[in-house]
Amino acid sequence: MKNIFKRAAKGAHVPHLKNTSDVATVDMPLPSKIVLSMQQHIGAPAQPVVEKGDEVCVGSLVGKEGGFVSAPIYSGVSGTVTDVREMLTSNGGKATCVEITPDGKQTVDPAIAPPMINTYEEFTAAVRASGLVGLGGAGFPTSVKLTLKNFDTVDTLVINGAECEPYITADNREFLEHPEDIMSGIAAVQKWCQIKNVIIGIEANKPEAIKTMSSLCAGQSSVTVKELPSVYPQGAEKILIESCTGREVPRGGLPSDAGCIVMNVGSIAFLARYLATGMPLTARRLTVDGDLIADKKNVNVIIGTPIQEVIDFCGGATGEIGEIIMGGPMMGLSVMDPSVSTLKQNNAILVMSREKATLPEANACIHCGRCIEACPMGLSPVMAAKAYRLEKVEELDKLMVDLCMDCGCCTFVCPAKRPVSGTMKLAKAMQKKGAKK
Ligand code: SF4
Ligand code: SF4
Known part of the structure; x- marks a missing residue:
């Protein structure tokens, strides 16, 4: 079935809140430690190549790629490997992690050199x-x-x-x-x-x-x-x-x-x-914002820095924290524990008050169709919710719920405050499971 709509014409007019557009990036000082998850990418996890007690430099290989769809992991500090074990990560799961305590010298790995490329x-x-x-x-x-x-x-x-x-x-x-x-x-x-x-x-x-x-x-x-x-x-x-x-x-x-x-x-x-x-990926820019952050800014952070230390560097929270989000408020992930560390793909840390983070109470669907109008993929979340409730897998397939990209536009526009995109996630899982039978 072909989609007959103009995807780009849809979507939602979310507030921009680009508070830090004009704020130049600053380097964060060395953290007390870095914790490098071996699962910082889509695909197979990286395999640690260091052990507790090893000395590493800036740019040293810490985890080699675990397959074709994978990526190596490098240290952004010089120092000592102080732990290698399974830990909680900022994307909510557990993964093998390498903890490194910096020595403060930031010695660069002598093997770092621009790659020679002829083909x-x-x-x-x-x-x-x-x-x-x-x-x-x-x-x-x-x-x-x-x-x-x-x-x-x-x-x-x-x-x-x-x-x-x-x-x-x-x-x-x-x-x-x-x-x-x-x-x-x-x-x-x-x-x-x-x-x-x-x-x-x-x-x-x-x-x-x-x-x-x-x-x-x-x-x-x-x-x-x-x-x-x-x-x-x-x-x-x-x-x-x-x-x-x-x-x-x-x-x-x-x-x-x-x-x-x-x-x-x-x-x-x-x-x-x-x-x-030849210096591999060891640091990146993060936007640190949210209604509770004292000093909103863009920060160049060594990958693996504990989130709490990034928040502290930005002046800390000015009130009781309701939620910390890695990424944006529409598609980002809620961080359960701020002691976990940043990953390569994290582009923002948002610190939100309880007031901003609390979802309003959901009411009954009024069949207004706004979720359909907003969906950039041309889907019908309201019909998908019904098919999901009735466990009609074939109907979910016809409704093409697999095209849902979890953007959250449907939830954003819903006047009844229904968790529409959350239901789409469940519907997608049901369709996938049904398709496997
Ligand atoms: S936007 Fe909300 S209330 Fe309107 S049809 Fe969709 S789910 Fe129902
Ligand atoms: S979350 Fe899925 S169903 Fe909802 S608007 Fe985005 S693509 Fe459409």
């Missing part, structure tokens, strides 16, 4: 060795994304600078602080993956970023900037592709089925820095 295979190997995963929140290993069956399958690189979730401004700061790195990363991917066109998609609520990138792209026929409407979830991969190229990713398909690769702006800028220096 496409050497390029993808270098991307793999960099430890890069999608820094916009997805955590998909970049080397897998850039491994093409043949160069004819993809003609367009879409740079995701939409940053459509409220509060988060980490990508906006990348545009303003390191635009040359972005252009250099684009040039590398264009060259080695033989990409004809590049479109940098930026939401209209980032005028400075649009201006900066447009001026750098002037005179480059193959790289253009596309101003996107500020409608959530403009940065969702399928929506972004449609907004930037007019192409639709088919049901169950990948961006490459629409001839595209999508890379987050932070990822492409990091890639340029890695190719120039």
Whole structure:
């Protein structure tokens, strides 16, 4: 069944709350320890290559990739490995983690050197060795994304600078602080993956970023900037592709089925820095915000830093905390314990009051259809909820609930305050289970 709608025309007008757009990134001092989860990406967990008592440097390998869809993990501090065991992580699960106590010297691993690249295979190997995963929140290993069956399958690189979730401004700061790195990363991917066109998609609520990138792209026929409407979830991969190229990713398909690769702006800028220096992914920019954060800012944080230490660096909370969210308020994850550590794909820490975090009481559905109007995937959450209640798996399949991307637009617009996207999650699980029978 083909979807006959314009995905990009839908969505929700969520508040922007980009409080830190104009706040330049600051480096956080060394934390008391870092805890590196071996499961910081989609795919197989990394395998620890260090033991308790080992000494490591900045950029030392700590976990090697556990398969093709995986990524290596590196230390962002020099110091001593003080623990290797299963621990709770910020995405709510448990994983093998490596704890390192810094020695304060920040000695760089002597093996760090820019990669030598003469072929496409050497390029993808270098991307793999960099430890890069999608820094916009997805955590998909970049080397897998850039491994093409043949160069004819993809003609367009879409740079995701939409940053459509409220509060988060980490990508906006990348545009303003390191635009040359972005252009250099684009040039590398264009060259080695033989990409004809590049479109940098930026939401209209980032005028400075649009201006900066447009001026750098002037005179480059193959790289253009596309101003996107500020409608959530403009940065969702399928929506972004449609907004930037007019192409639709088919049901169950990948961006490459629409001839595209999508890379987050932070990822492409990091890639340029890695190719120039050989320093793998050990730190990243986080937006620290929320109604309770005393000093809202963008912070360059060593990956694995305890969340509580990042919050303390930003002045701590000004009241009783209701919820800490890793990522944005629409699709982020609630953090149960602030002593857990940051992961590669975490782009924000939001500290919310009880008042902001408490969900309103749900009322009966009034069949207003707003959830249908808002769904960017053209789904009918209200009908899916009924089919779920009646356990009609075939109906769920017809309603294409597998296309739901958990964006939360339906919940956001529902006047009855129903947990619509939560029901969609359950419906998807029921459809999947039914499909396996
Ligand atoms: S938006 Fe809420 S009240 Fe309206 S149809 Fe959807 S679930 Fe029902
Ligand atoms: S959460 Fe799913 S059903 Fe709800 S609006 Fe987003 S894609 Fe549509």
